[in-house]
Amino acid sequence: MARKLAKTTRGMPNRVERLGFRLDEETKDLIERAAHLSRRKISDFCVTALTDTARRTIAEHETMVLSDRDRKAFFDALVNPPEPSERLVRALAEHKRRVAT
Numbered sequence: 001m002a003r004k005l006a007k008t009t010r011g012m013p014n015r016v017e018r019l020g021f022r023l024d025e026e027t028k029d030l031i032e033r034a035a036h037l038s039r040r041k042i043s044d045f046c047v048t049a050l051t052d053t054a055r056r057t058i059a060e061h062e063t064m065v066l067s068d069r070d071r072k073a074f075f076d077a078l079v080n081p082p083e084p085s086e087r088l089v090r091a092l093a094e095h096k097r098r099v100a101t
Contacts, residue, residue: 015047 007011064066066074084092 019050 031046032042035042038045040048
């Protein structure tokens, strides 16, 4: 995914992309009130809120949380790996046959 960022003299990214959407009046009033209470411009408030939510969403999808039992099984398999199954041995042989090194 390409990103366009132009740098200003102060080192802050210059906003060059637009994102547009429509809101109902109640949601718009809510956002305006929150921006006012935090003493920020509406656009700055929205960009920060969207960015924070986007980062959290990505982290939730890219992070795996294991139970204690699963964590133990994972590390046990790393420390004492099981013997490869016949199916895995065949798959590796087929891979070696097809892929030139």
